Amino acid sequence: MVLWQDTVPLLxxxxxxxxxxxAIFTTAGSGPETGGFELAAGANRPLEVGSDWYxxxxxxxxxxxxxxxxxxxxxxxxxxxxCAQASGNPPATxxxxxxxxxVGNNQNFVDISIVDGYNLPLAMEYQPNPNGQQPxxxxxxxxxxxxxxxxxxxxxxxTVLTNETYPMxxxxxxxxxxVGHWCPWNLQILDPxxxxxxxxxxxxxxxxxxxxxxCLSSCKKTNSAKxxxxxxYNDPDKCPRSLYARHAKRVCPDAYSFPYDDQASTFxxxxxxxxxxxxxxxxxxTDILQTFGAQISQWAASGDMSEDILQTARNxxxxxxxxxAAGGRGPGGSFMGRVFLAVVVSLAVNAMF
Numbered sequence: 174m175v176l177w178q179d180t181v182p183l184l185x186x187x188x189x190x191x192x193x194x195x196a197i198f199t200t201a202g203s204g205p206e207t208g209g210f211e212l213a214a215g216a217n218r219p220l221e222v223g224s225d226w227y228x229x230x231x232x233x234x235x236x237x238x239x240x241x242x243x244x245x246x247x248x249x250x251x252x253x254x255x256c257a258q259a260s261g262n263p264p265a266t267x268x269x270x271x272x273x274x275x276v277g278n279n280q281n282f283v284d285i286s287i288v289d290g291y292n293l294p295l296a297m298e299y300q301p302n303p304n305g306q307q308p309x310x311x312x313x314x315x316x317x318x319x320x321x322x323x324x325x326x327x328x329x330x331x332t333v334l335t336n337e338t339y340p341m342x343x344x345x346x347x348x349x350x351x352v353g354h355w356c357p358w359n360l361q362i363l364d365p366x367x368x369x370x371x372x373x374x375x376x377x378x379x380x381x382x383x384x385x386x387x388c389l390s391s392c393k394k395t396n397s398a399k400x401x402x403x404x405x406y407n408d409p410d411k412c413p414r415s416l417y418a419r420h421a422k423r424v425c426p427d428a429y430s431f432p433y434d435d436q437a438s439t440f441x442x443x444x445x446x447x448x449x450x451x452x453x454x455x456x457x458x459t460d461i462l463q464t465f466g467a468q469i470s471q472w473a474a475s476g477d478m479s480e481d482i483l484q485t486a487r488n489x490x491x492x493x494x495x496x497x498a499a500g501g502r503g504p505g506g507s508f509m510g511r512v513f514l515a516v517v518v519s520l521a522v523n524a525m526f
């Protein structure tokens with residue numbers, strides 16, 4: 174197997190303060206050498222996957238092995254160390270990657286998904302093929318940081334996950350204090366710290382919460398048709414966006430947080446590169462698709478990175494002018510961008526089944 178011909182790199186990095194247990198589930202194609210492993214704080218593990226790989230990656234937390242072959246974790250547990258063919262239990266922040274999708278199977282479809290819940294901050298970083306296109310990193314490196322203590326001070330642009338030439342558009346309204354309270358009270362899976370008297374006050378936003386505060390989605394909490402967009406609600410015009418989905422989208426604009434969020438959360442780009450997944454990255458949640466959705470759609474449709482797209486990606490004034498609270502709108506607010514992404518997502522899904 175030749176790198177950049179038969180395989181592409183998949184780099185897993187743990188920037189959290191504690192050990193985590195990354196899990197890798199393979200839906201189709203040639204997966205990596207392992208479906209799960211222990212990763213110490215500050216460490217990384219380089220892997221390779223086939224250029225036809227389709228799968229997802231998540232981080233498991235606070236894992237123990239009560240018996241041989243068994244691994245039980247507070248979040249993301251699949252019951253064993255290797256999750257190559259075993260899904261993890263929510264809540265877990267997912268990195269989802271389809272390397273051969275779209276027209277001619279020549280596109281990557283990637284997203285950060287918190288549609289079933291959130292446990293850890295996560296960023297995805299495109300690994301350019303040295304023999305192919307070198308896209309601006311501020312078009313292809315999404316991040317979702319919804320944990321207090323990991324969030325950089327509010328700013329619309331910055332250089333984390335990118336460089337000074339191509340400023341990254343960030344969500345700019347959340348503070349570390351605010352982001353610690355985004356999860357609706359009844360969807361937290363861990364109890365808040367007990368007050369001095371041992372009696373919890375009536376839940377409100379002033380009640381202290383755990384520093385590590387995993388959050389279930391409304392669907393995974395209630396399993397109701399309305400929350401899960403099932404049955405009579407299996408229609409984007411009939412399924413209401415839950416409180417969880419609304420809060421999640423404000424905190425992580427580029428993350429997939431609602432069953433009908435494809436067009437506002439899926440990155441569709443020309444294929445050929447690899448990917449890095451970092452848990453607990455520095456910086457802020459990105460706001461790439463709302464800012465550059467039209468440009469990414471043009472690049473995906475043509476396969477070429479035009480000078481106009483490069484100039485726009487360097488334009489700080491353009492980035493700041495596109496800033497605003499996310500609310501599930503399509504990429505860049507462009508109707509044509511939404512239509513294009515909806516079509517290519519449909520093509521990719523149909524190709525897999």
